[in-house]
Structures are given as C-alpha cells and as structure tokens.
Amino acid sequence: MATELKDLTKRETNYSQWYNELVVKADLAEQSAVRGCMVIKPYGYAIWEKMQRALDDMFKATGVQNAYFPLLIPKSFLSREADHVEGFAKECAVVTHYRLKTAGDGSGVVVDPDARLEEELIIRPTSETIIWNTYRNWINSYRDLPLLVNQWANVMRWEMRTRMFLRTAEFLWQEGHTAHATSEEAQAKAMEMINVYADFAKRYMAMPVLMGVKTANERFAGAVETYTIEAMMQDGKALQSGTSHFLGQNFAKAFDVKFINRENVLEYVWATSWGVSTRLMGALIMTHSDDNGLVLPPQLAPIQVVIVPIYKNAEQLSGIDAVVKPVVDRLKAMGISVKYDNADNKRPGFKFADYELKGVPVRLVLGPKDIANGTIEVMRRDTLEKETVPFKGIEDRVKALLDDIQQSLYDKALTLRETKTVKVDTWDDFKAQLELGGFILAHWDGTTETEEKIKEETKATIRCIPLDSVPEEGTCIYSGRPSHRRVIFARNY
C-alpha cells in the first residue's frame, strides 16, 4: 500500500489520471469484465451506503415513500413521450431473447433463436415511462394526490466513454417520481427536492453547490424545467451533482393519467422527478482529496477515527491495549466510528500511509512514552497537522476535531469556488479565462443557437442560471445581443 501511494500521480501533473488512480488505489471501485460497468468495492460501497442512509432519511422527512418498479421497460413505452425517446433511445441496453441453449458444437452456450421476445425490452435508463404507466391505475381523484414515491435502483445508459463513478454504463441511483393536483404544487416539490440535494451536499459531503435552472438545451428529456446543483471540482471544472425536474403534464398525457379535481373536473396530473447517483462518489473524491489520497468528510467516512499503537514488544502492546480500549468504547458511545488497528503484521508506517490513502479523518497514535506522559498524538487528515495533546479528554477533542474538519472542508471548497468564479464581459476574456478553469459569470442572449456555438468553439456549457442571480443588463459575450442576467459557464465532467 505504501508503495502504491508513492505511485499516485499528482493532481497538478494530471488531474484526470490522479482521479482514475485514486479510485482504484483507495479500494473504492474498479473496472469490471463488462465494458463501462464498474465493481464498487466494499470501502467505496460503505461510503455510498452512508450517502444513501442520509438521503433516504431526508426524503422520508418530506413525506416520500420508497417502492420498486421493474428493471425492464417495453420498447414502445419510450416512444410515448416525444422528447424522452430522443434523449434515451440512443443509448440503451436491449433485451431481445429470454433463453440460451448449448451450442451445436458443444463449445458453450448460444442465444436460442426460438426464444425471441415479441416486443424487445429496454433496461431502464430512467423510469418515468414505466412509473407513469403504473400511476394511471393508482390515481383517480385529487384524494390520491400527492403521490410521493422514490426508488433506489440500478439503471443503464450505454455511454461510449466511461469513467468510474462519473459516467458508467450501469450506475446506482435514486429516482423520485411525484404526482400532484396542481402545477404550483409540482413546481414547489421540484424546488424542494433540489434544496434537499443542496442541503445534503453541504451538510454531508461538505461540498458547496450552486443551485440553478438549466437552459432549454440542457433540460432533461421530457421536462418543462430542470433544476440542478453544480459543484466545482479542484481543477475548476463543473460537475452536475443532482437534478430535479418539473415535468408539467407531459408524462401524464403520454400515459393518460387523469384525476377528478376538487371541482369535479377530469384533468391531467402534474409531475416531478429527481435523482442523484453514484456520480456523487466522484464529486466527493474530486472535491476534497489530495496527492496523498482520499480526504473524506467525517459525516461520510466509514471509519472516522483510527488509533494506531507504537510498541516494541507484547508487553508494551498490552499496556497500550488496556489504555485504548476504554477510549474506543467511549467514542463508540458518542456515535463515532472508530477502528483500533493493533494488527501485528503491518508496521506503523504502512498503516499511516494506508489510512491516509483511505482518507480517515482523524488518526490517533499512542506509544509507551505517551502513556508515561499522559499524552497522545492527534493527526487530522485534511491538513495533515499533527499535535501531541493530553490523553485525558481525548474523546471530546476528537469530537470537536471531526466537527471542525467537516466545516473546514466545506470552507476550503467554498473559497476555491469563490476564487475561481469570475465575471467576464468580452469573448476574448471568456476564452482566456476558460483556459484557467473555473466558473465564468457572463451574459448570454438566451438562444440555443448561441449556446451551441459557444460549446462548439470552447467546450464550455451553460451549467445553470443561478437561482440567486440578480437581474443585470448587459450584452451577450458571443453575439453582442442584449442580455438581462449573467449565467454560469464552465467546462464540465
């Protein structure tokens, strides 16, 4: 592990390679035998489980319940909503047969041509169609509304270029699908959920995000409005981290879902959908980690504190064991996840490097001299600062330190974003600034044509129109036409 760490590419040398290596070296995930699909390893999955638990509690607090809908979607469902099929039919896994048989030459198994499906089935790229087809039978009257349902599921999009966590053919996510009696209520729900995501990003991931509205061009296929949270990675690129869509009556119309309203009139139902995925793992890694490995915010760290003993013989170790065990018990009682690593088959130096690579927020080290002096060494992973402190009261110090690390990580990421967010007013400045990375606040004329030309020429996209943006008159950096507010441009993952 220590040797693996030495091999970790530095961020400034090649940020992208640093990321790819770190995902593997920190035991988070690896490529599988299936193109574009990854294996999420136990350490990576433990972080995802913590994300899931926190998000799930937050969803339930808003009245959402979980359910489960089929993995496979009849091909014809995709065509029902015109925009939706455009967005998703291009890149999906298609099931055409339901049986294999032994090859004639005994060499293995082949697809049985007699077991062809009448209608092909698609592995869900997202579930609006199958869910709205189901809702038709669940909704009759305004009394059945709102319907607030979420599912945790795997989905597939046959991406040509994949990167672990950031863009994989199969990924894990949650997708909420709500149904409402009024447009206002649905819009409010879409807004509520993007706020839940932003709150989660801040409190758990220690990741500041910009909340905003997507342009028509960047909207979810089938949505009337898409809200997004956008985070800035350390290289200045944007990462879309979660979206919430107001779907209007598009899917209700496509699947004929009507209800009797309070005035006894039959009306189409209003909808939202919203999701975050294992992509958040990529966002987490790229927001905080450094050239020594992962840096995890305490709220999502599977191990928050590791204690490593320094000893020369069994007698010394048993002395340390006796002193440490009550500390472990007290930390656990405080709800802190702690690992006492007194394994004898690895040297302390190896352990140090390994826990650094894994991003454990706090490390405690204790030897016979510390016991004699009543001290203990504390290291915080985010700054790598070491300090020798009194042993007595170490639990409270650890607790305070974890809180401090959580806050510091957020502050540091926020400072980076603020430093790397600049206003630009000319096309030349725009192109020059893009090379430096970061978010650019610039005027845009509001047309898809301009947006696409800017993307073609610079690879920069409009990440969002920030929700908190202030009206400001100006001229579009590209077309020179009038503009009424600045939008956020950036290159993105």
Place this chain on the structure above:
Amino acid sequence: MATELKDLTKRETNYSQWYNELVVKADLAEQSAVRGCMVIKPYGYAIWEKMQRALDDMFKATGVQNAYFPLLIPKSFLSREADHVEGFAKECAVVTHYRLKTAGDGSGVVVDPDARLEEELIIRPTSETIIWNTYRNWINSYRDLPLLVNQWANVMRWEMRTRMFLRTAEFLWQEGHTAHATSEEAQAKAMEMINVYADFAKRYMAMPVLMGVKTANERFAGAVETYTIEAMMQDGKALQSGTSHFLGQNFAKAFDVKFINRENVLEYVWATSWGVSTRLMGALIMTHSDDNGLVLPPQLAPIQVVIVPIYKNAEQLSGIDAVVKPVVDRLKAMGISVKYDNADNKRPGFKFADYELKGVPVRLVLGPKDIANGTIEVMRRDTLEKETVPFKGIEDRVKALLDDIQQSLYDKALTLRETKTVKVDTWDDFKAQLELGGFILAHWDGTTETEEKIKEETKATIRCIPLDSVPEEGTCIYSGRPSHRRVIFARNY
C-alpha cells in the same frame, strides 16, 4: 377498502386465490406491464426495507461487508462451470444490442441492427460467475482471506409461471459470496449463514423453519452442498425460504482463483454463497395472514400501533387529540411506530377494516366516554380480541402486547407445523397423507432415481434432510430398499 375486504376470497375456499388477492388488496404489490415482473408498492416495500435492515445488521455482525457487482454478465462466463450453466442458461434475459433508432416509417423506435454486441450479455440470474472472475484479482495470499462480501441487488430468471413475491422474473435479493483458505472454514461459514437466516425467520418473521441439507438433485447448480430453511405455509405446503451453499473449489477452478497458503503452496480458494429474496414477503404473508387480511408480526410491521378516535364533532375530536398526542410521543420514544389517524374524511368503520386488511398489530380506539371513564379500547390483530383497559399505563400495555403478539404468532405457526408433520411408513399412507397437506417424515433410499419417481407420481419433493434428524433404520417408502434416516417430503411453492 371495506368493500374490497368483503371480496377477499376465504383461505379454505381457495388458498391460492386468497393469496393473490391479498397481495393486491393490502397494497403490497401488483403485476406490471412487463411479463412476470411486479411493482412493489410503498406498503409492501416498507416491510421489505425492515427485513433488509435487520438482515443487513445481522450480516455485518458476522464480519460481512457490502459491495456491488455488474448487472450484466458476459455470456461465456456462464459456461465456465459445467453444472452452473445447466441450471441457469435456460431461463435468462439476453442483451444483444445497445441502441434503438427511429423506425423508417416514423412509427416509433426499432432495434438498431448496427448496434449488435460482439458477445451477448446476460442479466444476472445470480452472480457467482462475475464475482469469482473479480475475486481472481483480489486474492493472492491467505492474508487476503476470508473475503466476506454481500450485495443487495435485483436478479432475473425467466420463469414461465410466475406468482407475486413467490416466483417472479425479476426479484430483489441479497447474495453473499465468501472466499476461504480451507474447506472447513467455508463449510462453517455456509452453516453460520443458514443459522442467521433461521434466526431471522424466527425473531423477525415469527416463522419457524426447518434447517436441513438438500439432496443432490435439489442442490444449487454448482454447489457441493446446499443448506436450506423450509417453512410450512397454512395450507401445509412447503416454502423454501433461504439457501446457503458450500461451493467447494468449483468456482475457484472455473475462474482460476488461487492463493498462496500458509505453507507457501498455491491452492484453489474455497467458497460459499447464500441468499434470501423478496420471496420472504410471500412466506410472511402466507404464514400468518387470515380471511380478514394481512397479519404482520410487530417486528416487521411498518405501523405497529394505530390509534383511531371516535367523535361526533370538532370539540370532541380536539379533546381526544389532546389526550392522544402525549401517548403518541411516549410510544415513539419507546421505539414503537405509531400512527394517529384522525383524518376526517373516512368513517371509523372504514378505518378499522383498512388497518385490519393491512395487518397493523395493535389498534387503540378512544371516544369521549373513554376519556370520561379513563379507559381505552385495545384490539390485537392476530386474534381480533378487544378489551377495554385503563388509559393510564397504556404505553406499557402496548409494548407488552406487541411482544406477546410476536411470540404468539410464532407459537401458532409452530403448532401448525407440528400438527401437520407426520411420520409415514408405507407408500399408500404416503399418498393419502399428501392429500391432507403438511410435512411427511419418511424413509428414502438415497437415490435420485427414487426421488424423481416420487415427484413424478405425487408432485412431492424432498424438502431437506433435517440437520437435527436422528439416525433410524427403516425401508424406503417407494423402493423398499434400506434407509438410515427419515427425510422431509412435501408439496411446495
């Protein structure tokens, strides 16, 4: 709902139809638009989530960690293990293409013939192959062992005849896959996990199970030994509720997974796998429920206690509200999940029928007269017994009642199983007894030939050779040949 309840078929009229109707009427699940795939509705999913949480905690207490492996498996992987391919290739969903395109006539979307996969991919029917292909890179030395990994996932088996929860094309499950340095350790792990399942069935599902070994004929495809837990449903039929397999070195050999042992010798790794699925939902329903609807054991009930007020006007209701709210708070503080249903748009009779149908274990009813008298009405769902008791101390009474219901349900199911388990010594008695339902303890000569003939003639299968069976000399009920112990025969789901 009250009218729906009236329509519920009685168990003695048609047990199978009673089950199918109950699953739908109690809002647990429904058929989807995709053949053989169900939608698990929020109320059903809430029960499954409670099962998941309890099982997951129990797995982790044995040192198991969660991970995630790809949904799709290269077709060629299935052929690597000879028995495995026989068991699973026959009934799997095959992905052959990765893109759709607009139909030439504009009528919708069709499979793009240019997007054919070089090698077809199978939706996992179980993950031994992809996981052991991955383990090859994870395991080098005995220091990497044991490897104790579980995943919560969806799987597909293209069953011809499906029934909700019991046998569906797609189902949710967990599959544990462990790797060990010795045969003994792997066998012990397989045994440990079947004990975890039995313990879970007893403590959470209030369902007694027989633990036993499967015959060679009923073994998992690729296993050396399969352990099973078998439960008896109310109609006397058996339901296999969980299995744990000792896989020997079969998958290690198929995927070339070797390790350097303590003696520095290269050796194949030993394996187990074990799983339970949403089938447990079917087992839960059929074990306890009655002609009035679901009966849920308190440990798995999403709502453990419902409180219904009886009132004539708003003033009475607000008087009841004031008295009930502190009770709700105290029950919640005791960790009891409680719902106070003071909704004004449904009559008490409707509410009573609905909560009975949904299997809420305890119902409390309170009116102005109760308040005057300092009393409250308590009903337990399992026996439908009603009692008027002092209001004071109701929380402790509810707690004790929940414990009592949990135990009573188990006892009742155990009594049923004991009553319906009989020893039989002749072929005529065997056939006669089968018509009465239940488990039959009979002698069998140990051959697959006899086992299959008995199945052909009677539809009875050997459910297991119980782990606690006592050696006993006798003669096979079918062949008359010598036998050394009795095995369990039954018809099954």
